[in-house]
Amino acid sequence: MNQHNQNLLDLSPQGYQIDRVLGQNIHGGRVTYLAQEIDRDLPVVIKQFQFATTGNTWGDYDAYQREVDILRQLNHPHIPKYLTSWETPTGFCLVQEYKSGITLANSGREFTLDKVKQIAIEILEVLIYLQQQHPPIIHRDLKPENILIDDRDVYIIDFGFARSNNTDLTASSTIKGTLGFMPPEQLFNRPLTKAADLYSLGVTLVCLLTGMKSTEIDRLIDHNYRLDLPKHLSHLPLKFLAWLMKMTDPNPESRYPDAQTALTALQTLDSSIESPMSKPKLIGLGLIVLIGLSVIHKYIPTGHRSIPSSGNTISISQLQAEKGCPGCNLVGINLRGQNLQSYDFTGANLSGADLRDTDLRGASLRGANLTGAMWVGANLSSTDLRDANLPAGKVHKSDRLRFES
Missing domain, CATH: 1.10.510.10 (Transferase(Phosphotransferase) domain 1)
Incomplete structure (x- = not known):
């Protein structure tokens, strides 16, 4: 054993040689070591929990014992495997598979x-x-x-x-x-x-x-x-x-x-x-393999919003580049007179938005929140408004609104 290892925990009776300290939580009474399993020359991680010498209670021991119980039942390639554990006079040690990341x-x-x-x-x-x-x-x-x-x-x-x-x-x-x-x-x-x-x-x-x-x-x-x-x-x-x-x-x-x-x-x-x-x-x-994502569901129920209706940071140019913004928070956005044909605003929060004279033909506003939106003169022909929370009041003929199944 070299001089460096002489200052480390001796676990040779348990079949392990400590290499170095990987990390420690003094207040939590935990030290994590990189070690070798002597018989198989296999790198492992050993967590040493010391409760009796750090001021922690043995109730903390119960919490870490639950970690052992959980790890024992898991077998997944992206979770380091549980190998063994044992009690010590001041706590216990937990041994897991070593990952070099x-x-x-x-x-x-x-x-x-x-x-x-x-x-x-x-x-x-x-x-x-x-x-x-x-x-x-x-x-x-x-x-x-x-x-x-x-x-x-x-x-x-x-x-x-x-x-x-x-x-x-x-x-x-x-x-x-x-x-x-x-x-x-x-x-x-x-x-x-x-x-x-x-x-x-x-x-x-x-x-x-x-x-x-x-x-x-x-x-x-x-x-x-x-x-x-x-x-x-x-x-x-x-x-x-x-x-x-x-x-x-x-x-x-x-x-x-x-x-x-x-x-x-x-x-x-x-x-x-x-x-x-x-x-x-x-x-x-x-x-890296690129995998995209989609937000089809409603973003936030109106009862839980706390976003101001002004100062919206999503720009018109962003909307145009993405051809919409499903599930986005667009409270109070000014879209007056914009060409938004076939844009996707599924589940978006458009409450208080200015949609006057906007061309929304073929657009999806399904499930959108349109409470308080202004849309006089908007072209809503073939717009999907199913499950949308529409502005209060009646829809006028001038809105050119038409539903299609």
Whole structure:
């Protein structure tokens, strides 16, 4: 054993040789090591939990024991495998498969939209697996620090806050998670659903797209716990922006209900491009498979909006480039006199919008919120207005409105 290793934990009686410290949480009583399994010369990760010497209670031991119980039942290529664990006089040790990647938080990389989409898809596929367990598993602490990437793959790590049964998913006396990444219902200790991890994933993607550190993400969150994405990510395609806004909606009922629904919405934007799970991995993140996304559902129920009706950051040129913006927040936008033939505004919030003299022939306003919109002189021939929340008052002949089945 060299001089460096003499200062490290001796686990040779358990069959492991410690190589170096990967990380430590002094307040949480946890040290993470890179080690070798002596018999097979296999690299592993060992987490040492010390409760009796750090001021933590043995109730914390119970929490980490749940991590062991959850990891034991999981078998997914993007979750490091549980190998073994044992109790110690001050806590216990947990051994997992080693993945050579680096966390998103420490990658030091700038992520293109294509790379962010790849990461989103692979994480959603892991969440689908977790949510398909009986009972479903909620990670509760998705953030850049808990996602590893290498040249080929993405991995979710650290299941210390995960919960796997109906009792665990209800409100508890202790709030666990990371500020800025916890959805409001978790922050306020309310029952969690499968939509909870979607919020955390969405905020993680925002970090990648803005280059913002995890500790700075609260700068984007207003007093209503809403991220002002149109202001900070105005360069994104509007459909992807709407998808991301739905992922991070502070109201869980307004998010996608589960990971499968979110993934389907992501993939249906461009169905001609396959999921990473359906074709061989490409070497290097520079060769990432691009998968689009679609937002077909309504974005936010009107009862949960807190977005001002002025200062809209979505421009006319963006709408023209995208031929619409399904699910987008377009409150109070001025579209007067614009040619919007066959544009897609499915599920968009157009309350208070100025649609006077606008050409909307063949456009889709299905499920859109048009409360308070002005549309005198608009050409609505063949416009799809099914399930739309129409402006108050009668529709006049001058509006040239016609429904087609």
